[in-house]
Amino acid sequence: MGTGGYSVGQVARLAGVTVRTLHHYDEIGLLSPGERTGGGYRRYTEADLDRLQQVLFYRELGFPLEEIAAILDEPGVDTLTHLRRQRELLSRKVGRLQTMVAAVDKAMEAHKMGVSLTPEERFEVFGDFKPEEYAEEAEQRWGGGEAFAESRRRTAAYRKQDWQRIKAESEEVLNGFAAAFADGEPADGRRAMELAERHREHISKWFYECTYEIHKGLADMYVADERFAVNFERVAQGLTAYVRDAIHANAARAGA
Secondary structure, three states: OOOOOEOHHHHHHHHOOOHHHHHHHHHOOOOOOOEEOOOOOEEEOHHHHHHHHHHHHHHHOOOOHHHHHHHHOOOOOOHHHHHHHHHHHHHHHHHHHHHHHHHHHHHHHHHHHOOOOOHHHHHHHHOOOOHHHHHHHHHHHHOOOHHHHHHHHHHOOOOHHHHHHHHHHHHHHHHHHHHHHHOOOOOOOHHHHHHHHHHHHHHHHHOOOOOHHHHHHHHHHHHHOHHHHHHHHOOOOOHHHHHHHHHHHHHHHOOO
C-alpha cells in the first residue's frame, strides 16, 4: 500500500482503544496490520478496520478474545453474516437490560413507598392518594431520622391486607373527627382530644413512635400543605384546622 493505510496511533484514536491493545491483538494473531510501509512500519487497511470493528463488537458482548478469533476466522462467514449475528445478540442483551431496568425501577418505587404492592393493589388500597408524598415530606421535616427510618423498616414488610387494615383504621379516626366536628364538639374538648390520641397511637402502631412533638408537626403540615389538607377538606370544609387544633390540645393535655 506504500504510504497508504492507517498507523497504529490513528487506529487507536479512531476505535477508542489503546495502542497497547492493538499491539496485543497483533501478538495473539487476532488483528495484524495488513500492510507495511517501505520503511517497515505497520499500516492498517480498511479491511483491518472492519475486522477491528467486529472484534470490538464481540468483545462488548462478552466473548473472550480466543473465541472471537475462532468466530471471525470461521470459513464461509462474511461480514454481513457477522453483523446479523451481532444484531441478534445485541437485541437479546437489550431485552435483558430492559428487564433489569424495569425490575430496578419497581424495586426503587417499592423502596420509596415502603410498600410491596402491584399497581392494581396500590390503586385498590389508596386510589389516587400517594402515600409516598407523606414519606417525602416527613423525610424533609425530620431529615430521614430515626422516626422516618423506623417507618421504612416496618412498612417494608407490609402487604395488601396490612395496608387495608391501616386504611380502615385511619378512615375510622377520620370519620370520628368529622362526626365530632359536625356535632359542634370543641377541638379542645374531650371527644376531639381522644380522637387525636387515637390518631397518634395509630401512627405509632403502624409506622414509628409518634411523639407529641412529631404529632404536632404533622398537624401543622396538614394545614400548611394542600396535598394533605385535601384529605380532610374532602370530608368537611374546615376539618383540617379542627384536627390540627385537636392534636395540639391533646399534646397540651399530656404536658407536651
